[in-house]
Amino acid sequence: MSSRVYNFSAGPATLPLPVLEQAREEFLAYPGAGASIMEISHRSKVFTAVIEEAQSNIKTLLGISDDYVVLFTPGGATMQFTMLAMNFLNGGTADYLHVGSWASKAVKDGARFGTTRIAWDGKPDGFKRMPADNELDLDSNAAYVHFTSNETIQGIQFQKEPDASGKPLFCDASSDFLCRPIDIDKYGLLYAGAQKNVGPSGTAVVILRKDMLDRIPENLPPLLDYKVMADNNSLYNTPSTFTIYIIALVTRWVLQEIGGLEKMEGINREKARMLYDVIDSSDGFYRGHAQPQSRSIMNVTFRVGTEEQEKMFIEQATAAGLDGLKGHRSVGGCRASIYNAMPAAGVEALRDFMLAFQRANG
């Protein structure tokens, strides 16, 4: 595989190589279909088995009961910012934990449909950590409490779910979906853009507690109405069938090759530890953005030496086959996205590169 680099892009992101190889193998003729999976009806028996496997794998991995539905919705997490507020805010008020760039967008887009109240604000301190439960200023009238479990751009992550004081907990889990076990029963709604941890871009995975369906107002646009999506098992119209197929393969890989989310978390923690260790033992040559107690195991954000050295770092890393390390245009610096599909060997290569770069330039 000399033609593939180690791809640290934040999303669209690297996918498991065995998944890509299988998809390539059956790209022209999916078994039993005589056509590419892209070319067949979303209502065919063959595709029905695919979407059911994707749902079943997600349910098994997260231990999801029949109290929940698993949906595939168009437009990624950004469309969910609108859709969840259209369905559940509906002129009322809801609490949002303002923990980073993606939380900001959820607050702003939700505000078209009611009051998106900031129950904790990490912005004054530069979005360097997640809040503790006793810092939250929750409103007893909130329709839900929304949080971003992992902020891709800042590289900070909740270590456990915030306490929503009995309100439905809503979560944007785009950049840490399936990276570790979670207690799904705490959630009213969990959604994730597919393009970081489970598939190609353009679709979100949505996990919704069924009792929430009763709160949805009448007559929403069909593709923006969770009830329509649930009643039609995400097939009200033609969904992104190829994306759902890749999600089925990726979740099968986590389940069968990795062995489930506890093992996945162990691998992810070890990968993250390798990079944070380099940062912590660099005497300030590498400077992590996140405060240690909120460090993400998915996105490692850091600055390098001087501005000049940081530019060189990214250039030389790219030349060495370590790609996508430039931080988000809104914050600068470096970012190593080490999602589920990034192999330990890729992180080891980056660690070795960081150590060598400091020796040469520090």
Add this chain to the structure above:
Amino acid sequence: MSSRVYNFSAGPATLPLPVLEQAREEFLAYPGAGASIMEISHRSKVFTAVIEEAQSNIKTLLGISDDYVVLFTPGGATMQFTMLAMNFLNGGTADYLHVGSWASKAVKDGARFGTTRIAWDGKPDGFKRMPADNELDLDSNAAYVHFTSNETIQGIQFQKEPDASGKPLFCDASSDFLCRPIDIDKYGLLYAGAQKNVGPSGTAVVILRKDMLDRIPENLPPLLDYKVMADNNSLYNTPSTFTIYIIALVTRWVLQEIGGLEKMEGINREKARMLYDVIDSSDGFYRGHAQPQSRSIMNVTFRVGTEEQEKMFIEQATAAGLDGLKGHRSVGGCRASIYNAMPAAGVEALRDFMLAFQRANG
């Protein structure tokens, strides 16, 4: 390619084999990316070239001037039913030509945002033909005139654009996009779900005249606001990058391999003629749904002999490698979808099968 059948599915539909072969070839490592096209940033140089090629190919094929933008939007044509009304109806009234099943959905979904007035109704006669211009009852207050250029389910197609009497003409071209040249300057908005003639499902291609952007109200949800989509060149959030990549390849195939839309139309007309000739010379054994002057060159809809024979027809055709011929569940019968990517050899095989089936059973 013995493992591939001839796939007459209405959508998701067959794609050009050379496109699938190229996509398979570069599936693990797109040239210059060191990663699958699915795995790289939508803001990377590599992907920028891909989306620009897709737009440029579409502009070249249809002769689109700089007065228009070409967008890629989430959710297929069904999302457009909502989005176009949210942007341009906005409490007012618009005229809709009610020509078939998809027009019905556009009328219904648009009605959440104003009055979707029926300017011609084909339902009383069973959606068997498109209207003539002098049959249209247009409203001088209409914000736009909406039509469905080809009704996939009924198999009827406009032979030329209806006369909108100076109002902006809006068109759902999902099932005949790029099947023939059109006079794009007649259109205010033209949209097409990708999964019939240009790519995988989940995305729509939207062609919008720029002066329409001034009519859009403030503060719409960003992914449902054509102005936001245009200002960000469809990259406000992460679009379905893989779909846009396949669209680039398919449009390149139409441009370079076929030689443009006049040649594409010639091929399509000849394919359609083969099947309609069988129907017309079958002495009523095959009965076409569409009236001859409105016959679609994309979807050929017909009934076969008795109910029993029709069932046998579909079973035996499937066994012979002619797949996807069952009509839409809402109308029954048979339907052969013969989009751009269906080779003439596939239509010849179906024609020969139809002739042989009639000889054996007629």
